[in-house]
Amino acid sequence: MNSSLNKWLMPQFGQLQIYQITTEMLQQFLSNARVKPKTVRNLFITLKLIWVTAKAWGYAEKDICEGIVLPTMNLPDKKWFTEDQMKQIICEANEPYKSMFWICAETGIRGGELCALKVEDLNLDHRVLAVRRSVWKGELQTTKSKKGVRTFAISSQLRDI
DSSP, rough: OHIIIIIHHHHHHTSGGGGGGOHHHHHHHHHHHHOOOHHHHHHHHHHHHHHHHHHHTSSSSSSSTTTTOOOOOOOHHHOOOOOOHHHHHHHOOOOHHHHHHHHHHOOOOOOOHTTTGGGEEEETTTTTEEEEEEEEEEEEEEOSGGGEEEEEEEOEEEEEE
């Protein structure tokens, strides 16, 4: 948010009183920003949070964020392996990659979560794998969100491996 404020919002709106900013001004700013749609959304979210506080504190009366049209995000086509391709990759891989590829194929966990797995995250008696942490840029950390902490049932074949 600091980056959004300092790089974009303050240069654009910093010289104005909050009540002087209009929906039209905001729409023009967001529409003309030469950044990716995700960045436009982040700018909008930052401004919307500011506006909620401004209204609560009595600095603004109307919601200028209402009616704003954000750019659509073109999501890239995701590529994936077929079941047969995954079986072939797993069969031809040597350990520890064989187990790692199999865990990913069977659970769908992220690479950072896979690299953060510890022995205590596996309950082989109950065939369960728990995701409790992740690795980012070589550092162990918590998952991205509370929903990121989750448990997966694993097959008896994967348990045996």
